[in-house]
Amino acid sequence: MTSNVQPQPAPVDQPCEFKTEFHPRSGRQALYQCFEEFGIAPETQALPADEEPWRPFRSRGDFEFSEIALDAALNKHQIDRLLSLIARISQGQTQITLTNETDLRKALDNAASELTPFTKHEIKVPYKKEERVYEVHARPLWDWALDLLDNPLLAPHFVWDAQRVYKHNGMDFEHFFNEPWTGHRWWDIQSRLLPDLNAVPFCFILYADKTRLSSHGTVKGYPVVARCANLPVEIRNGEGLGGGQVVTNYASKEGKHGYTTLKRVVWHESFLKLLVHLDQYSKTGYSYSCYDKIMRWLFPVILILSGDYEEQCMMSLIRGLQCKCPCPVCLVPLDELHDLSKTFPIRSMKDAQVALDIYRQNRTEGEEVLKGLGLRPVANALWLIENSDPHEALSLDDLHTLHGGTGGVHLLRELKMVLADLGHKAQDDFKQQVADFPRWRALTHFTTVIHITFSNGNKRWDLVKISFYAALSVLKCQVSPEGYRLLRVIRSYLRLDSLIGLDVHTERTLAMIDAEFLVYDTALKDYIEYATTTSSIEGIKTDWNFPKTHLWKHARRDIESKGVARNYSTRPNEKLHGPLKSAYLSQSNGKDVAKQILRIDHHKCAALLLRGRLDTLDEQCRLQALGDAGLDDEDHDHINLDGHFKLGSPQSRADTIQDIENRLSAQDSAFQGFRKKLANFINTSLPTYGYQLTRWTIIPTDFQIREYCYLKLNYESTVNWRQSTDHLRSNPSFHGSPRFDCALIQLTAERTVFVKIIFMFKCEVPDIGAFQFALVQPYTAGIPGGSRRIDQDLRLTRVKAVPRKDSIFVPLKSFIRGAVLACDPEHQDEFLVVEHIDSDMFLRMEARAC
Known part of the structure; x- marks a missing residue:
């Protein structure tokens, strides 16, 4: 008698998803890890908790x-x-x-x-026939570094060796970049260190910018913020222990003394006060026993310099906007800044030093050489530190260059100018489209944009994204040739911005940046040519030869050299300006400003240190209490046993299905036949989702369901493979306005579609138990005539909603992530997928297009 039992296939070993190659000097073997293990530090022995971590406070x-x-x-x-x-x-x-x-x-x-204090210094600057004195309060960088190294809460998180990291794409391991130690520069620096020692770099990230302290801006502070690149980004860019720290500051009132001269001389003179011992240790190293009990020779390096263009000019000592070579990184001529198809030689510290030596020997000859390079005749303080070429350390600042520059200022200005030329109706239509744009948790909602200017770079960043979709129905090719060409520029700009802002970069995404730069370059040249030769709009921009047009040309080089853009963005550091201003306005007497502000900041750092100790003690007490009670330490954010979602905002009581149908069907055809539609879905569709039914399920009229208005949806990001979260609403009155979000769902095993959430609920399905459903309107209808020309020209993804009466039920477990779909007012029920709401959606739409 033959058996009907089929033999089970032999298990196949899945290849490890991640591979990490360490620098040869580390002596470590390549590490292969599965997804759950990658990025997790090996377990180390827990430090004993301080029984009185609040000391030196008495309680x-x-x-x-x-x-x-x-x-x-x-x-x-x-x-x-x-x-x-x-x-x-x-x-x-x-x-x-x-x-x-x-x-x-x-x-x-x-x-x-317990922390290294600030020290007061006097900077004497010769000016004309007198000598001016400025006060600088600084904490030497190496003393600050030792504070970090001596902190037992940070010690396990330091990364010392350069790494090359790879992810398996199904066929082979693909190289990717994220943290600074995955970039080529860290690897090259470690290769240059002394080979006979266990030598590793201690890498600094330095940010500088002025900030207005007084309400009228007459008193300004000039802080420098330090971050440690050896710490993971979540710690390094955070606001807690191990985050950014002001290490020097001086305050001044504007006077007759030229601002440029002040910045050029005082900045570098004061910067020298930060570098005490750093010049020596960068050559000889500093012996330190690390958390893992390994003695290492630490070599300080200025790995990244972060600042807006004005500060980058100061850090690199180039002459600025109108000099012959106004880029702090390369030698692009002033009149070719707009041409992104060309590549120019990279600046080097050695060339600058040679030019300055010529100047010192012969001022006339040296001045010509320096002018040709766009440099000032000043020695750069950073030259003292080994492996710290300022031109290599300078990095793309997306906040000021893109969001507060090319996109948030220049492209928006052009857009407003073109709309103004079309008249009030075009402006009103655009304004209405902006106001009607779907709300999204991570996106600013605007009600007026035409006659208002935002100074906040984050708001400008959001406004460019929204304005592009809002202008599509206004700036038609036949109506405004300039506007249609400008939309092509903005579309390519948004794609580049999304690409550059990825938290993880692979060889594929870097190649996409190169390809998109050529598209942007072509679109911009076409716009410039039309504006120059044909357009009649007064004031339209024809000269795009300014630095912010060019600076992002070095994005790929920065990513390969120092990791992804968030490693050197000024965005985390801009947050520190608020507390400095608050300290000046609320807690200082307006005298000896720099000293008072830094003292307050120093106190806050001490509070962070003690708070870290207290949190450690509290956590150990919590775990001990759980252990004593025989409980496990569970992640309470993932309560729902079905996986990646959690319903919230329940209605006060459950309703019968007949009551819901009677109440809502008259005003919304989606609820017509609600009970019958749900019964058919449970019996015919649930089995396709893996649920076995033993009999035909009948839904009675008194069947109880409870409505929910909020959905927390966790998903794996396609960018960094970590958990991300969307917060979706299905609420007729969310803060006084209806809010019905859209989502991307897995409709079948092979097909994903966009839907609009109509109704979310929980019920008890016979033979299955508690189940969570959503009534949704699919965006799967065919588009008459197929793809539209505007969709092809601007690379848009268009979808069309089925009639409301054809809405369907889906299990909430089929939801992938949230989505934003912008309505096309000229075509009923047609929507455009907004792919720039975040990096994950951008990559998903790229994969969908392919």
Whole structure:
């Protein structure tokens, strides 16, 4: 008798998804890891918790009060009043022993004594026939680095060796870049270090920019912020322990002394105060026993310089906007900044040093050489540090160059100018399209844009994305040839911006950047030619020879050299300007400004240090309590057992299915036959999702369902392969307005489609149990006439909604991620997929197009 049991196939070993090759000097073998293991540091022995981590404060309550006082920027009078009140009524688990602001300041000073203090320096600058003196308060970079190295909470997170990382794409391992240590520059620097020592680079990221401290801008601060590139980006770019730290600052009032001269001389003179010992250790190294008990020779390196164009001119000492070579990285001539199809020689520190030597020997001859290179006759402070060529360290600043520059200023200005030429109706139509643009959690919603200018680079970033889709129905080729050409430029700009902003880059995405630069270059030249020879619009831009047109030309080089753009963006550092201004306005007396502000900042750093210790103690106590109770440490963010989603905002009570149909079907055809449609879906479609039914399920009229208005949706990002989260709404009155979001779902095993959420609910399905469904309107209807010309010219993805009465049910487990679809007002029920809401959607649409 033969058996009907089929033999099970032999298990096939899946190849490890990730491979990491370490620098040969590290002596480490290549590491192969599966997805769950990649990026996770090997387990290390837990450090014993400090039983009194709030020391040198006398109690935990004293420390927690100081945190509140610092966060609220309380002044002396407010602190004295609050402490007086607390002293009269305090009781409970902790004791507050502080009695006035003096006690608090002393306690903070004691805590800050664990960190290297700031030192006051006088910078003497010759100016005409006099000598000017400026005060600079600085903390030497290496002293700050030792504070980081001595912190046991940060110690396990340091990365020392250069790495080449790969992900298996199904056929082979593909090289990718993300953190600074995955870039070529780190690898090359480690190769140049002493071979007979366990030598590794300690890499600094330095950011500089001025900030207005006073309300009228008469008092300005010039802070330099340091970050450690050896720490992972989540720590390095965070606001907590291990994040950015102001390491020098000076304040000044504008006067007769030329701003350019001030920046050129004072900046580099003050910068020298940061580099104490760094010049020596960059040559000889610094012996340090690391967390893993390995003795390493640390060689300090200025790996990345971050700043806007004005600061980059100061860091590189080029002459600025109108010099012969106005790029701080390469020698592109002034009149060829707009031509992205050409490549020019990269600047080098050695060329600048040679030119300065010629100047010192013969000023006339040297001035000509320096002018030809666009350089100033000043020695660069960064030349003192080995492996720290400022032209290699300077990096693309997406915030100012793109979002607050090319896109957020110049392209938006051109768009507004073209709309103004078309008249008020075109402007009103555009304004209405912007106001009607779907809301999205990570996207600013605008109600007026024509006669308002935003100074915030993040708002400009969002506005360019929205404006492109809002202008599609207004700037038709027949109506505005200039506008249609401009849309091509903006479309390519948005694609480049999305590509450059990826958190992980592969050889494929880098090749896409190269290809798209050629498209952008062609579109911009076409726009310039039409604006120059044909357009009658007054003031339209014909001269695009300015640095921000060119600077992103070096994006690929920066990514391959120093990792992805968020490693050197100014965006994380701009956040530090607010606290500095707040400290000046709320907590200083307007005198000796730099000293007072840095003292406050120093206190905040001490508070962060103690907060890290307290959190460690609290976490160990929590885990101990769980262990004592026989419980596991679960991730409570993933409550739903069905996987990657969680419903929220439930209605107060469940309704019968008949009540819902009766209440909603009259106003929305999607609910007509709601009960019958659900019964058919459960019986005919659920089995295709893997649910076995033993009998035909009947849905009675009193069948109970509970509506939900919120969906938290977790998904694996196609960019960095980590979890991302969308927050979707199906709410008739979300903050006073209807909000029905769209999503990308897995309709069948082979097909993904876009849908609009109509209704989300939970119910008990017989023989299955609790189940979560959504009533959705699919965007799967055919488009009359096929693809439109505008879709081909501007590379748009168009979808069309089926009639509301043809809405369908889908399990919520079929949802992939959220989506934004912009309505085309000229074609009923047709929508354009907004692929620039985030990097994941951009890559998904790229794959879909292929």
